[in-house]
Amino acid sequence: MTINAIAKLTAAFDATFTSPGNAAENDRPPAVISWPSVPVEIVRAAGLQPIFVRGGAMQTPSADAHLEPEIFPGRLRALVDAALTGNLSGAACVIVPRTSDPDYKAFLYLREFVRRSIVGTLPPILLFDLLQSDGPDVGAYDTARTRALLDDLASIGGRQPSLDDVHQEIARTNAARAAARRLAALRRDRPRARGAEVFPLLGAFWQLEPNAYVALASEAADDFARRAPLDGLRLLLAGTPMDSPALHVEIESHGAIVVAEAGPWGSGAAGDDVACDGDPLMALAEKYRRDAIGPRTPVSALRAWFLRILDNVDAVVVSLPPEDTAFGWDYPGLRDLLQARRIPHVCLAGDPYRPLTPADHDRLHTLVNVAAAPTGKVRHGG
Amino acid sequence: MADKAEKQLDATVAAAAFQKQWFADLRRRVFDERQPYALVQADVPFELFDLLDVPAVSNQWWAAIVAAKRQAPAYLDAMSADGHHGSLCRYCSLGYASTKYRDVQEPPWGGLPTPRLLCARLTCDCIHRVFSLWAEAFGSELFEIDHPGASDLPPRWWELGRHRWRELVEPHRLAFVVSTLERLVERLEAIRGRRLDREALHQRLDMVNQQEEVFDAVRRLIENAPVTPVRMTEQISNVMATQWVRGSEWALAHARAFHDEVKHRVETGIAACPGEQARLMWVGAGLWHDTDFYTAFETSHRAVFVWSMYLAFGPDAYIRYGFDDPLTALASRTASFNEYLHNPPWAAEWIVQQALDHRIDGALVLRPRSMKPAGTGRLFIERALEEAGIPVLPIEGDVVDARAWDATAARAAVKSFLETRVAR
Numbered sequence: 133m134t135i136n137a138i139a140k141l142t143a144a145f146d147a148t149f150t151s152p153g154n155a156a157e158n159d160r161p162p163a164v165i166s167w168p169s170v171p172v173e174i175v176r177a178a179g180l181q182p183i184f185v186r187g188g189a190m191q192t193p194s195a196d197a198h199l200e201p202e203i204f205p206g207r208l209r210a211l212v213d214a215a216l217t218g219n220l221s222g223a224a225c226v227i228v229p230r231t232s233d234p235d236y237k238a239f240l241y242l243r244e245f246v247r248r249s250i251v252g253t254l255p256p257i258l259l260f261d262l263l264q265s266d267g268p269d270v271g272a273y274d275t276a277r278t279r280a281l282l283d284d285l286a287s288i289g290g291r292q293p294s295l296d297d298v299h300q301e302i303a304r305t306n307a308a309r310a311a312a313r314r315l316a317a318l319r320r321d322r323p324r325a326r327g328a329e330v331f332p333l334l335g336a337f338w339q340l341e342p343n344a345y346v347a348l349a350s351e352a353a354d355d356f357a358r359r360a361p362l363d364g365l366r367l368l369l370a371g372t373p374m375d376s377p378a379l380h381v382e383i384e385s386h387g388a389i390v391v392a393e394a395g396p397w398g399s400g401a402a403g404d405d406v407a408c409d410g411d412p413l414m415a416l417a418e419k420y421r422r423d424a425i426g427p428r429t430p431v432s433a434l435r436a437w438f439l440r441i442l443d444n445v446d447a448v449v450v451s452l453p454p455e456d457t458a459f460g461w462d463y464p465g466l467r468d469l470l471q472a473r474r475i476p477h478v479c480l481a482g483d484p485y486r487p488l489t490p491a492d493h494d495r496l497h498t499l500v501n502v503a504a505a506p507t508g509k510v511r512h513g514g
Numbered sequence: 515m516a517d518k519a520e521k522q523l524d525a526t527v528a529a530a531a532f533q534k535q536w537f538a539d540l541r542r543r544v545f546d547e548r549q550p551y552a553l554v555q556a557d558v559p560f561e562l563f564d565l566l567d568v569p570a571v572s573n574q575w576w577a578a579i580v581a582a583k584r585q586a587p588a589y590l591d592a593m594s595a596d597g598h599h600g601s602l603c604r605y606c607s608l609g610y611a612s613t614k615y616r617d618v619q620e621p622p623w624g625g626l627p628t629p630r631l632l633c634a635r636l637t638c639d640c641i642h643r644v645f646s647l648w649a650e651a652f653g654s655e656l657f658e659i660d661h662p663g664a665s666d667l668p669p670r671w672w673e674l675g676r677h678r679w680r681e682l683v684e685p686h687r688l689a690f691v692v693s694t695l696e697r698l699v700e701r702l703e704a705i706r707g708r709r710l711d712r713e714a715l716h717q718r719l720d721m722v723n724q725q726e727e728v729f730d731a732v733r734r735l736i737e738n739a740p741v742t743p744v745r746m747t748e749q750i751s752n753v754m755a756t757q758w759v760r761g762s763e764w765a766l767a768h769a770r771a772f773h774d775e776v777k778h779r780v781e782t783g784i785a786a787c788p789g790e791q792a793r794l795m796w797v798g799a800g801l802w803h804d805t806d807f808y809t810a811f812e813t814s815h816r817a818v819f820v821w822s823m824y825l826a827f828g829p830d831a832y833i834r835y836g837f838d839d840p841l842t843a844l845a846s847r848t849a850s851f852n853e854y855l856h857n858p859p860w861a862a863e864w865i866v867q868q869a870l871d872h873r874i875d876g877a878l879v880l881r882p883r884s885m886k887p888a889g890t891g892r893l894f895i896e897r898a899l900e901e902a903g904i905p906v907l908p909i910e911g912d913v914v915d916a917r918a919w920d921a922t923a924a925r926a927a928v929k930s931f932l933e934t935r936v937a938r
Contacts, residue, residue: 200893202601203886233639236663237857237890244858244894258665265636265660269693273662276686427639431646452599457886461643464597481599 137351138333144340144348145332149183150219161224161289166211166238167231168338168396169424170260171278171416173301173406176342177293178285180224184338185211186375186397189485198241198250202454206485207375208238215242216251225288227281229260231426233457258284264421264428274417282413298412301342305406308342311349312402318353319391319399320444322361327369327390327398328380330356335375335397362389365503368441369393370466371451371459372484373400373425379484383449386493386500392441394434395425399441427458434462438469447503448477449496451484476503519747519809522786523779525772526748529755532764537623540569550630550705553609553648555641557851558633558659559695559844561718561761566702566710568630572758574799576626577608581802581914583622585612590915592618603640604884604915605799610648628652630705633698635659637852638886657701659694662687664853671850671860672830672867679834683849691845699841715840722761723833728769729753730829735773735780736820737871741790743779746819747808748786750800753824760832791816792936795869797823797895798880799888803916810925815932821872823855823865830854830864856891862898869904876905876936878928883912905935 149164160181168184175182187206195204195213204212214220228239239259245251261277263270286292293301312334318324333352337345365388369379373395380390392399403423407415422433442448448470452460463479470477478495482488488496521527543549552563556574563570580586586608592615593607594600612621629652634645636658649656666684668674674681680688699710736742736749752772756765778784794811796819801807811817831854837843853860869877877899882889896906907928911919 198893200881200889203890230663233637233886234890239663240667240857240859241894247859259663261663261665263660263662265642265658267658267660267694267697269690269697270660273686273690280686428636428642431643454601455886456599456601457603458639458643460599460602461640461647463599467597479599 137348138329138355141333141336141340141345141348141352144336144345147183147339149185149223150214162222163225163227163285163288164211164220164223164255165227165229166208166235167229167424167426168401169229169231169262169420169426170227170281171420172338173305173416174278174282174293174298174413175227175285176305177297177301178282179289179291179293180285182338183223187485188376189378189483198245204234204238205453205455206483208234212238212241215245215254220255223255225256225258225285226254227258227260229424230262230428231424232428234455256284256288262417262420262424264424264426264430266430270421271414271418274421275411275414278413278417295412298416299408302406302408302412302416304342306408308337308340308345308349309402309405311346311353312337314353315349315356316399316402318356323364323366323389323391324356324359324361326362326380326384327367327393328377328384331374331377331380331390331393331398334399334401337401338397364389365500366391366444366446368445368448369398369451370438370448371463371479372453372456374398374451374484376485378486379449379451379480379488382488382493383496386496388447388496388500391445394437396423400425400437431462435465438466442469442473442475445475447499448475449499450477450479452479452481453483454481519745519806521748523744523748523752523772523775525768525775526751528771529752529768532768533755533758534623536759537571540571541624541627543569544627551627552631552633553626553629553652553654554632555606555634555637555645557635557637557848559698559848560758561715561722561844562695562699562702562710563633564759564762565714565718566699566706566708568702568705570633570758571626571629573606573609573634575754575758576612577605577914578800578802579622580608580612581916582805584803584916585619585622586803586914587917588618589615590917601884601886603638603644603886605882605888605913606638606640606885607644608914610644610651613648614651629654631655631657631701633657633659635661635848635851637661638888657698659691659698659848661852662690662849664850667853667857667860669859670863670867671854672864675830676833676835679843679846683846687849688842688845691849692842695841695845695848712840715844718761719834719837719840719843721766723835725756725760725766725769726829726832728766728773729825730833732769732773732776733826733829735776736825737873739780740783741785741787742793742818742820743784743786744776745786745809746796746822747800747805749825750822753828757828785818787812787816787818789816790818792875792932793818793820793873794936795819795821795865795872795874795877796880797865797877798882799885799913800824801880801911801919802913804919804921807921807924811928811932815929817876817928817932817936821868821874826868827854856888858891858894861891862894865895866898866902866904869899870902874904876907876931878907878909878931880913881908881910883910883918884915885913905931907931907935
């Protein structure tokens with residue numbers, strides 16, 4: 133029964149816009165989304181099913197003919213490839229949040245493909261222009277953009293939700309957030325499950341209907357709570373946010389346990405609850421502006437997150453793939469922080485969806501051995 | 515490689531002298547008189563800084579100076595040694611590197627003094643981070659202008675910009691940028707302890723319009739002349755020296771002097787490249803570490819660079835007629851710089867139109883190594899040019915980082931391109 137819950141959550145995480153599988157919420161039309169910085173609460177309130185694009189090791193030949201190399205991450209190449217090969221025909225719409233410059237460019241490219249007749253038709257392509265800087269004008273702007281997105285989705289979904297409907301979705305999703313937080317808590321201190329196993333269960337938060345998520349995540353958490361704590365190095369995966377557990381698998385093959393990762397798919401999936409007592413659209417805009425982790429998240433917010441999480445880790449792996457334009461700027465500061473805290477680390481520069489090189493495995497092996505050595509002997513990787 | 519090409523226009527010499535003196539005056543103001551200045555991205559509204567007597571130094575201008583002095587490799591090596599990986603943008607960060615790693619060498623012209631304020635539009639994802647680090651290195655304040663994304667980009671933007679500019683920027687984007695600029699004005703007013711004279715801003719934008727009209731006239735002279743009267747590199751030198759102080763008395767006077775000199779060259783039949791055989795355009799930011807590249811094919815192939823974005827962009831993107839509120843007009847220009855230059859559909863259709871207007875025989879399109887956001891839209895541009903019958907040669911390189919630039923191979927590629935695809 134419990135294994136069934138873990139399997140169902142994993143299947144929901146694995147669902148894609150070309151094979152929605154068990155993530156399908158009844159017969160709701162899917163809204164394909166390029167990154168989890170779009171309020172799923174309003175997507176569902178408008179009668180749509182959120183399905184997120186994730187990267188992978190798949191080939192994207194159609195996209196490769198139109199996207200400049202080493203700029204667009206795998207998830208956006210997958211999205212564009214689907215658009216060019218007719219695999220978005222079942223989507224009610226595509227929502228591209230302003231999570232990164234490549235996301236914004238992908239939005240413009242998709243529109244241009246239609247304008248220039250490179251592709252016949254596409255579902256409506258929507259930009260969710262969520263700004264994340266700290267200026268006093270940003271909050272009102274984001275609230276207005278959230279309201280505009282709700283209106284667009286209502287038009288597409290054929291269902292105009294009331295603010296009470298949005299409140300209800302917030303409440304349902306908050307319950308799912310609580311279930312995800314309970315799962316995440318079982319990774320901390322003395323972890324009860326490996327990161328590669330937990331990551332999809334946390335990521336399923338985004339794609340699974342909230343009530344179903346609560347039931348399945350609670351069942352999975354009960355199972356983890358009954359397990360004996362795992363021995364092994366507790367490791368933080370930092371750098372560019374992951375949307376796949378592929379790197380977790382590689383790292384954990386060395387006996388370490390990934391207990392946290394930066395980004396919205398794993399440790400950051402749930403975050404804090406959305407406030408339910410005021411304007412729900414303002415509350416959603418504020419929540420996603422503050423919590424949505426991506427290249428445009430303010431440095432100060434990421435730094436605060438790292439400081440909180442470092443108390444519970446023994447080592448850090450920093451992933452900076454070739455398309456990174458943002459997180460690499462944080463690295464020297466993070467390195468200095470880790471050195472001050474005597475926490476060893478390594479940097480990996482490869483494609484996180486593909487197997488690590490033998491040299492990377494050697495570095496991970498060294499990291500694990502160094503970190504497991506008696507205190508006072510740690511070294512720092514680079 | 516060829517020696518530095520001799521300047522053909524007196525205006526070019528005057529522009530270079532002005533810039534050097536301007537920077538020396540800035541350092542004197544800052545060090546001797548303890549006056550504030552600002553370090554800013556090239557796409558912020560300089561007019562506000564100038565009118566509130568906070569001189570603004572462009573990050574891109576400073577990076578170009580460092581690169582032209584062949585000093586970029588040492589700073590960039592230091593940045594790499596400090597742990598910044600090689601794929602990060604070098605153009606926007608070279609200035610930061612020249613501050614953070616100032617001990618590796620003596621910077622040009624005595625280096626940047628500590629600014630009172632840094633200001634940047636958050637266009638590319640790296641800008642917030644680079645400017646945060648830079649502000650931290652200086653111990654200075656950072657003012658950010660966020661960049662709302664566009665959902666509606668009407669075709670042929672350059673035909674709307676002058677009179678129908680409100681149609682170019684969606685109302686919610688325009689309102690956001692206006693409110694952010696109002697906050698910037700408040701910040702600058704607090705620094706200087708006095709209010710912005712809105713009437714003076716109105717007059718300044720009128721002066722900017724006049725300056726850009728002069729540049730438009732220069733562009734038409736170049737378009738219509740039988741042979742190119744002024745090299746692209748000298749166009750850039752004259753345009754950018756004025757753009758950084760645009761709308762000032764000196765800028766307008768210099769633009770007119772530049773125009774008159776070009777006009778004289780046209781009227782007397784003086785060619786930048788005597789015996790001109792091929793007219794080239796450069797798409798992208800300039801190769802600041804190797805500007806000789808742009809004159810390297812004049813002797814061998816009688817090929818001359820006629821066009822870059824720097825001259826044409828001013829008249830098409832800066833002129834605003836019919837405004838009541840100057841800050842709104844300023845915001846309408848500021849809001850969409852990146853969309854003009856890099857994004858579909860705007861960038862490709864403008865560049866094709868420019869190529870046709872300038873009777874371009876071949877286009878060299880920069881494939882920037884590290885400036886990833888500036889590298890987007892490139893394939894759309896290349897295809898649109900080819901579809902318009904203009905052969906394209908992509909040039910892979912970095913505008914400030916000479917470390918991986920093979921000047922010999924790049925020149926050989928251009929010569930082959932000229933002989934196989936551009937030959938008239």
